[in-house]
Amino acid sequence: MSDLLERLRGRGWRMTAQRRAVAEVLDGDHVHLTADEVHARAAQRLPEISRATVYNTLGELVALGEVKEVSTDGRAKRYDPNAHQPHQHLVCSGCGTIRDVHPTGDPLARLPLEERFGFTVAEAEVTYRGLCPSCA
Amino acid sequence: MSDLLERLRGRGWRMTAQRRAVAEVLDGDHVHLTADEVHARAAQRLPEISRATVYNTLGELVALGEVKEVSTDGRAKRYDPNAHQPHQHLVCSGCGTIRDVHPTGDPLARLPLEERFGFTVAEAEVTYRGLCPSCA
């Protein structure tokens, strides 16, 4: 149990059993769970927890920068607890598994000013697609 | 791109008024329309065209590689008729509009071998996020 709960408390989070359950689920393995999967795991500890609460809590964690959202083509969003280390994703086109990867350099720097069209560009998200060893 | 219909016919596509209407919508400006927008524009020519047909046809065009799907967080997918020229996307977090952009260098080259975990990496998709001039 890391200091995630401590950080949240320090930011004025009102600590409830539900929020603790969700935070503890995400604090575990570095997998990329959907909101429903988070709900299922949280419900093992706290059977009455509602889906709405899980969505609310995930949204708050994202807003606080403790968790990142990963949107995978049309399916349910996934939530990535590895938010403090910048990284990108490698997705297997066969089975859909996601791995965190760390490309070199800053992808933002690759977009020249004249290609920004007046946008205030905040981030660059890179998704590598391919086949994992077992699907190849 | 006006030979799109020819290419499709050459691939054994049965040419119907509905498919022609959808293909002609995409053959126009290089904007990134949602399925509903494609439906609305196709319906100007062919008032009774159904949403299901638009979805079917878009799916077929994607499978044929004539159109690319662009999934933008939580919003409706957009369809990119510019499928033959490699490019990346700049997305406005405010209104969802998408622009094609051309970063320098090859994003694939930035993923070191030891970060590929045995995957056969086929492509890198980069999404730049920010605010467009009117949303800023």
Place this chain on the structure above:
DNA sequence: ATCCTACGATGGACGGAATCCAAGTCAAGA
């Protein structure tokens, strides 16, 4: 320790996007 109250939780209704399905229609080869 107890009280208060504003913030959080609940779950059912709701909404948008996309898919499914059974029935009707029609393009195009014979």
Place this chain on the structure above:
DNA sequence: TCTTGACTTGGATTCCGTCCATCGTAGGAT
């Protein structure tokens, strides 16, 4: 022109996620 299987239709359905009115409770105040 006929035939047939591919295509179209629109309504129902699923999947994800949000909204909302109501109830519960964490934690500061007393």
